[in-house]
Amino acid sequence: MVMKYYADLHIHSKYSRATSSQLDLEHLWLWAQIKGITVVATGDCVHPGWLAEIKQKLAPCGNGLFELKPEYCCAVAAGIPPSCKGTVRFLLSTEISSIYKRDGAVRKVHNVVYLPSLDAADKLAAKLGGMGNIRSDGRPILGLDSRDLLDIVLSCDPDAFLIPAHVWTPWFSALGSKSGFDSIEECFGDLTRYVYALETGLSSDPAMNWRLSSLDSFVLVSNSDAHSPNKLGREANIFETDLSYCGILDALRNPGSRGLAGTLEFFPEEGKYHFDGHRKCGTRLHPRETIKNKGLCPVCGKPVTVGVMARVEELADRPDGAKGKRWRPYHSMIPLSEIIGDCLGVGPASQKVESLYWRLAGAVGNELSILLDAPLDRIEKTAGALVSEGVRRVRSGEVSVKAGYDGEYGIIKIFSDKERAGKKGQVNLFGDGAPAGASQAPKADSEDSAAAALPRHKKKVRTADSPHNQNAAPASAGTHAPNLNKAQLAAVNYGGSHLLIIAGPGTGKTHTLVHRIVKAAARCAANEKILAVTFTNKAAEEMRERICKLIGPELHAIVTVGTFHQFCLGILRANAAEAGIPADFRIASDDDCSAAAARAWPTAPAAERRAKLEVIGRARAGMPGEAQEDVDLYKAQLRAANVLDFDDLLEEAVRLLSKNAMAINQVRATYRSVLVDEFQDINAAQHALLTLLVKDGVSLTAIGDPNQAIYGFRGSDIRFFEQFEASFPGAATMVLSENYRSAANLLEASGHVIASGNTDSAPLLVARFLGNGRLTIHETATEKAEAEYIVHQLEKLVGGTSMFSHDSGRLDSGDTDGKSFGDFAVLYRTNAQSGPLVEAFERSGIPFQVSGEKPLAQYPFVKEAVAYLLEHAPGELGESSDTDAAAALGRFAQESPVAAMLEKDDRVGGLLDRLQHIAAFHASVQSFLDYILLQQKEEPADIRVERVSLLTLHASKGLEFPVVFIAGCEDGLVPLKREGKHFDPAEERRLFYVGMTRAKERLYLTSARRRTMYGKTIDTRPSPFVADIKEELKTYEKTAAMNVKKAAESEQTDFLGDLFLPQ
DNA sequence: ATGTGCCTTCTTTTT
């Protein structure tokens, strides 16, 4: 059956090394579909292993044609009847691959053959032309330059073929002795019988090669230049024949037939050595100009570097545009992603381009059809007018071409910058990558309409640290009747200078601090301000909100709330000159920092640089280490780039304020009162800054909890907290001890832990939560079983039947009814533990959120799925029965080549699975989409949407949840011990304490007897911290109570193992 | 420039 297809001819397989991986082959086919390309792997030189794989995988369907799926066929030369051999003349071309020097002469080399010895190379060179040489890495090679190659072509047996050396050599070495040749030389000598393709070293542009009448007996075809599946079809051959080996053969054999309808090509001008010239001098010469200039550069007068075009000019015996008798039409192409990139003014590999590419692929068709013949209005509808205009121009050749020369790439441009700027409004950019719901809005002015089509819900931020609103004296949040307990009130009203407030978990820390700030603001003189310092932007933002709520925007203006770094940055910006820093300095990005490190230690390997940066970071945070030299070197590099890193901000501010009296006096005059949150997390530099600020009657209020100091590893030093009274003479200390968060027994349990089981020294915390909580200890066989247990418990609690009231025998504050998902958190010591948990939650369909994880909707693949579902919304399909989310997603997965392809991309491989699990949970497409799109913003940890939170213990600080699971309560994990790493048991203990004190009503401490970590499975012992809790507070869950059937269904291996262990 | 294979490493993390 004659058909039209675009063939990417692989004279060998570039994928031959991937024989063990089926994935790669499938990947190849999938891309072939997306591109609209038929992959034709031909030649004896196809790697035998690859052939074997194809044969094994695909049912052979005769005569060298193996069928994979109906759409993709692969003609393979193995198994071709011997009579077919030696009858096709492929003429393939390539660019200069290297430049080598020998005997003082520089020669451009088009092909390189690796050989066992220089002798062999020379012998072969004598036989074939070319040049034996030793590469810089010591390997003997044979280099063939264009002239040699062409001579070989012209002199060779008409029935012979030549194989490109770079194809042959790896094949030979892969075969080794099994090839039947004793030496590569013998092998090479035998080539004339088998050789298949030839590289002339001429331009890759057939139009130019047609100018050589000596090539008339050859058929010019395009060889694949695809280095990876997604580069398929950058060059291709258009066939109108049978899709079979014999079909292709006939097409090539009979120049008169239309079998070979033409070729698709790059713009050859893009090549680095197209024209002649001097890169340094900026001279780019057409070969004719070179001849006029007698081969010399008009700028420097030295001989120019001669490019491939010159060679064509030299050999051509026909004028430009001439057609040989086997001439076939050709199209010059630009890959779609480059067209889109040019339209958007961004790189072809950018996310924007990727997103638009998939959209087009889904809406219009495969890449070649988009490039060659799809209706432009359909392209415009999806990608905007600019892209469709770009495609039109490429089709008609209306592009600006600047040929490459002397190693400089040529530049092919579709739009001038001016045009692009002028037309920008017409591009349907979907700026932030949000999918367009508006398929009927053809000329949609981009961002706005696209955005409007999306439900963009602002999420309500519920503050996590919301103490005492349940049980403490109820009062409206007013300035006059703040709901403060006695201790809190005393702290707020304390009139002395410095004050340290020790505030345990759930004692209303932020609440108290905010009120003290408000109080101070009310007393502020006209030209004075209050400074409130936090560690994180999030904390600063929350504090600002709460202050604003209490005292309104006017007073709010006299309170400066910011992080340490924000404050220092402000100081430095205002006093750049005094600080000796250029006024226009930037904050160093991660890249800036590594660049500075690279300049500081140019020879050091990256790992060493990273290590140095770490040491420097610690040293600058005030931790021990003698790295001063490195610090100075690194800082000098930062300074040279006119950037300040985060540590610099603090250091430079401290330096300025300590030496410049005017600056410090101004700051002290402005900020008479300084308040610091989370004071236990302070480091040396921050402490130094505070010491500077707090003088001449400026007062400092610090609040924090030494039992929650968990950031020692990054330089925080709890001793600053402990030595507060010494550092700031005259300071008072107050303690907030009424806990409004946790049930009494949970509070007691956490007290046992922090006091190392020594009940007497537990922090004095009085429970004001009028309910009884429950502490459950549970041990499973493995981490998988642990995850299943957690999910199971969670399901029970969400179920609505109040297990809580049954278990505790008490029904208290009315919140013991069925929980919602936002009421749960699962905490763990290391992020690596999230894996099994995520899997278990996915299986169960429970909505969850892993802290710090990118929201689903940010993945291009998910965007694509969402766009598809919007476009194929039920409304549009009439009263389609198909409102079912899972079914719609299934259709997407089947119909869209994008989905099929991305599924193979292992980076996002799990995404479709995840989507499907989510879809199964939603009745309609609409609710499914809402669910996905709602989670646009990051910072999921404190946004209490209705999902279970999966967090590290560190990330849980400051949050609270009715039900908390702490997974992996095993010795070695809680506390975390790693061989060769320093170990701070006290800090680990505090960390566990932080985790425990997040729980309001229920706390589960789970562990696994066997755990796989770092690829090793080890037997574990229970956490010693758990042992510090008095037994009478613990409840042990019995495994037998588990729903065996259900558990076995969802987790077959480990769970059964758990159940069937000898009791 | 881009793939590939081998090696190392593998807490926690804000600005």
Place this chain on the structure above:
DNA sequence: GAAGGCACAT
């Protein structure tokens, strides 16, 4: 066991 870095190949 997975991921990232690095050296090396084309």
